[in-house]
Amino acid sequence: xxxxxxxxxxxxxxxxxxxxxxxxxxxxxxxxxxxxxxxxxxxxxxxxxxxxxxxxxxxxxxxxxxxxxxxxxxxxxxxxxxxxxxxxxxxxxxxxxxxxxxxxxxxxxxxxxxxxxxxxxxxxxxxxxxxxxxxxxxxxxxxxxxxxx
Amino acid sequence: xxxxxxxxxxxxxxxxxxxxxxxxxxxxxxxxxxxxxxxxxxxxxxxxxxxxxxxxxxxxxxxxxxxxxxxxxxxxxxxxxxxxxxxxxxxxxxxxxxxxxxxxxxxxxxxxxxxxxxxxxxxxxxxxxxxxxxxxxxxxxxxxxxxxxxxxxxxxxxxxxxxxxxxxxxxxxxxxxxxxxxxxxxxxxxxxxxxxxxxxxxxxxxxxxxxxxxxxxxxxxxxxxxxx
Numbered sequence: 001x002x003x004x005x006x007x008x009x010x011x012x013x014x015x016x017x018x019x020x021x022x023x024x025x026x027x028x029x030x031x032x033x034x035x036x037x038x039x040x041x042x043x044x045x046x047x048x049x050x051x052x053x054x055x056x057x058x059x060x061x062x063x064x065x066x067x068x069x070x071x072x073x074x075x076x077x078x079x080x081x082x083x084x085x086x087x088x089x090x091x092x093x094x095x096x097x098x099x100x101x102x103x104x105x106x107x108x109x110x111x112x113x114x115x116x117x118x119x120x121x122x123x124x125x126x127x128x129x130x131x132x133x134x135x136x137x138x139x140x141x142x143x144x145x146x147x148x149x
Numbered sequence: 150x151x152x153x154x155x156x157x158x159x160x161x162x163x164x165x166x167x168x169x170x171x172x173x174x175x176x177x178x179x180x181x182x183x184x185x186x187x188x189x190x191x192x193x194x195x196x197x198x199x200x201x202x203x204x205x206x207x208x209x210x211x212x213x214x215x216x217x218x219x220x221x222x223x224x225x226x227x228x229x230x231x232x233x234x235x236x237x238x239x240x241x242x243x244x245x246x247x248x249x250x251x252x253x254x255x256x257x258x259x260x261x262x263x264x265x266x267x268x269x270x271x272x273x274x275x276x277x278x279x280x281x282x283x284x285x286x287x288x289x290x291x292x293x294x295x296x297x298x299x300x301x302x303x304x305x306x307x308x309x310x311x312x313x314x315x316x317x318x319x320x321x322x323x324x325x326x327x328x329x330x331x332x333x334x335x336x337x338x339x340x341x342x343x344x345x346x347x348x349x350x351x352x353x354x355x356x357x358x359x360x361x362x363x364x365x366x367x368x369x370x371x372x373x374x375x376x377x
Contacts (some may be wrong), residue, residue, distance in 0.1 A: 052189075055196045097158040098197050099204035136204045 007134045009037040011064040011126055012057045016046045018076040019112045020068030024122075026115030034122035037129070038066070045069070046107070047080025051091050058100055061138060064129035066122070067107040074111065081109060103132060150270065151179040151243045152277045153186065153263040155194065162201055164260050165209060165237065171198075172235040173262065174228065174250070175215035176242035183277055185263050186241030188215050194241065194262065211239070219246025225253050232257060285355025285362065291343060293334030298351075300327035306348040 015021040021042045027034060043049065046069030057065050067088055069081035085107055092102035106128075108121050156164075165171055173195045181187030195211040202209035214231070216224045219242030228250075232238060237258040240247040244265040251259040267279035284298045288306070298304050302320040308328030312319030316329045335341050353359065 051193055052196065055193065055200065059196060059200055094158075094197060098201045100200065137200070 007138055009035075009063045009126065009129055009134065010039060010061060011035075011037050011066060011129055012062045013038050013040045013066040013068055013122065014043055014046065014049050014053065015040050015068045016070060016076075016081070017042055017044050019070035019074070020046075020108075020110055020118065022112035023068075023110050023114045023118040026112070027119045030115050032116055032119040034119045035126040037063075037126045038122045045075065045077045045080035046084035047075075047077060049084055049087065051087065051094070054091055054105060055094075058095075058104070058135060058137065061135070063132075063135045063138065064104045064106075064125060066125050067105075068118070068121070069107070069109055071109045071111050100136060101132065103128060104135070150182060150268065151245075151265060152183045152267055152269045152279075153180050153243050153265045154183075155185055155190065155241070155263055156261070158197060158201060161194075161198065161239070161262060162205075165198065165239065168209065168237040168258070170210045170212075170235050171237045171239050172212050172214060172228075172232065173198075173239045173241060174219065175213075176219035176246050177215055177217040178219075180241060180243055180246075180263060183271075186243075191215060191241050219243075220249050222249065222253060225249055228254075283356070284351075284353070285359075286352065288348075291348070292331045293338055293340070295327055295331045295334055297327055297331065300324075300330075304351075306351055 013020075013024075015024055021040065024040055046067050049067055054065050054067075067084055069084055070076065072081060075081040088105060088107040092105050095105055096102045106125055110117050110121070155161075173191050175181070175186045175188055175191035177187065180190075184190060191213045195213045198209060198211045202211075212235070214228070216227060218224045219240065225246075232254055235257075237260055238250060238254070239260050239262045240250050241262040242250070243263065244261065247259055247261045250257075268281040268283065269277050269279040272278045279299055280296060282296070282299045288298075289296060297306060297308060301308055302318060303310060305328065308331070309326050310319075310328075313326040313329060314322070316326055318324045318326045332341070332344060335344050355362075
C-alpha cells in the first residue's frame with residue numbers, strides 16, 4: 001500500500017488569450033483565488049492546442065489538463081474553440097484507452113468578463129483531480145522511489 | 150489512394166507485449182493523407198504506447214521515424230543502421246510497407262500498426278470511400294466514370310437489378326444504387342444508347358481471382374551487363 005506522499009498536484013491549463021486568459025487575469029486582479037495546482041499556458045486560441053500538447057503534458061507529469069476557451073460563437077478566430085472541443089472529445093477517448101481516464105481532461109468555455117467563473121471552474125477541476133488522485137504515472141514513479149529504483 | 154486505419158491501442162499493446170524497445174516507422178505517402186500513419190500519427194501513437202505502458206507498470210520505449218515511401222527499397226534502406234538498436238519495428242505503413250520492411254530486414258520482427266482497408270478517396274473531410282477494386286480491366290469508359298465492380302454489391306455489368314428502391318441499393322439502403330448513378334451520368338453525357346448494348350460476362354482472371362499479379366515492363370528494367 002502506498003504511503004501518503006507529498007506529491008504536488010499539477011493541472012496544466014491551456015487558456016486562450018482573448019477570453020480565458022483574460023478571465024484568469026481578472027480573477028487575479030479581483031483577488032479571487034484558485035488553487036496553485038493550476039499552471040496556466042497562454043495560447044492565441046484553444047484551436048492551437050494539439051493532441052501532442054495534451055499527451056506530453058501527461059507524459060511530463062501533469063495530473064490533469066484544462067482547455068479554456070471562448071464561448072461558442074465568440075471565438076476571435078471564429079471556429080477555433082469548436083475545433084478544440086471536437087479534438088478534446090477525441091482525446092478523452094484516447095486517454096481512456098491509454099488508461100489515464102477521460103476525467104483528467106476537461107474543456108470549458110468562458111468570456112473575458114467571467115473572472116469569478118474562471119476561479120470556480122479552476123477550483124472544481126482541481127478538486128476533481130484531487131478526488132481521482134495523482135496521475136497513475138506519478139503513483140508509479142513514487143512507488144519506484146520508495147522501492148529504491 | 151490506399152486507405153488504412155490504425156489498429157486499436159489494446160491490440161497494439163498485445164502485439165508489442167514482451168518487447169522493450171520499438172521503432173515506430175511511418176510513411177509519407179498514402180497513409181499520411183488518410184491520417185493513419187504520417188509523421189503526426191506516428192508521434193501520437195508512440196506517445197500513447199509509452200503512456201499506456203507506464204500505466205501498466207512497464208517501461209516500453211517507443212521511438213519515432215518516417216520514410217517517404219515505405220513500399221520502395223531505396224527509401225527503407227535508409228533505416229539499415231538505426232534499426233539495429235530495436236527489438237521490434239512497428240510499421241505504420243500499409244500492408245505493402247510492412248512486407249517491404251520484412252523482406253529487407255528479415256532478422257527483425259516487423260509488426261503491422263495499421264489495417265489496410267481499400268483503394269478510395271475522401272468524399273468529404275474525414276470520410277473515405279472505396280472506389281476501386283483493382284479488377285485489372287477498367288470499364289469506366291462504358292459506365293460514365295462510376296465503377297460497377299466497386300460500387301455495386303452484386304458487381305453487375307448490365308444493371309440495375311430489381312432491388313433498387315428510390316435510387317438506393319437493396320443491400321444497403323444508405324448507399325445509392327451504382328447503376329442508377331451510371332444511367333444518370335451516361336444520360337448527361339448523351340451516351341445512354343451505349344448502355345443498351347449488353348456487356349458480356351466479365352473475365353475475372355485479371356482480378357485477384359486470377360492469382361497473385363505481376364507487371365513486368367521490359368522498357369524500364371535495368372539492362373544486364375553484357376559481360377564485356
